[in-house]
Amino acid sequence: MSKLGCRCGHVIVDQTDSLPYKASLLRDEAENGFWDEVHRELKPLVEVAESGDKTAEAQAFGECAHWCSAADELEGRISSHYIHRASTVYECQNCGRLWVQKDASESFVSYVPESEAYGAILSVAAGESEHGN
Ligand SMILES: [Zn+2]
Incomplete structure (x- = not known):
């Protein structure tokens, strides 16, 4: 996966490491x-x-x-x-939509956040500030 077109029109680009809008999901x-x-x-x-x-x-x-x-x-x-075993999750930096890779496939399913805004929820920095509150 190198590019994923979000429903909002934003293109999620995955061409480098340590992206703040990407995560791995290891199912229980x-x-x-x-x-x-x-x-x-x-x-x-x-x-x-x-x-x-x-x-x-x-x-x-x-x-x-x-x-x-x-x-x-x-x-x-x-x-x-x-x-x-892991799946990929992307967060659209424009609308905050989460894109979750379906297990063992190249297709993604999207989820819209309640806030309808980008929340950097997959970013390490966002997680750290959360704990500081
Ligand atoms: Zn989007």
């Missing part, structure tokens, strides 16, 4: 499965790393061990499990 029904995968990924790697056996380490991390760090490989695997 998918969360346990995700953490199970993380546990499955971490357990053998931690065991191999603690053993100090370089041959076993190379096998555990695969071919990637030759050209990238174990941390990158692990991050990639966990990220893959997360992306597989």
Whole structure:
């Protein structure tokens, strides 16, 4: 997803990281499965790393061990499990409409806020000021 046309006419652009109007949604029904995968990924790697056996380490991390760090490989695997289960949510910066990705599809469903205005509800800064009140 790189662009989503909102009903108000605004075009939501997704071409960079750390967008204040974008979030990932991990459904409760998918969360346990995700953490199970993380546990499955971490357990053998931690065991191999603690053993100090370089041959076993190379096998555990695969071919990637030759050209990238174990941390990158692990991050990639966990990220893959997360992306597989998470959906994307966008908030239109013009009208505040939330666009929620339907599970495992490229289609989005919209929800209009009571205020009918952009509230930066997906922004980290908005969440922090909320706690300060
Ligand atoms: Zn809009």
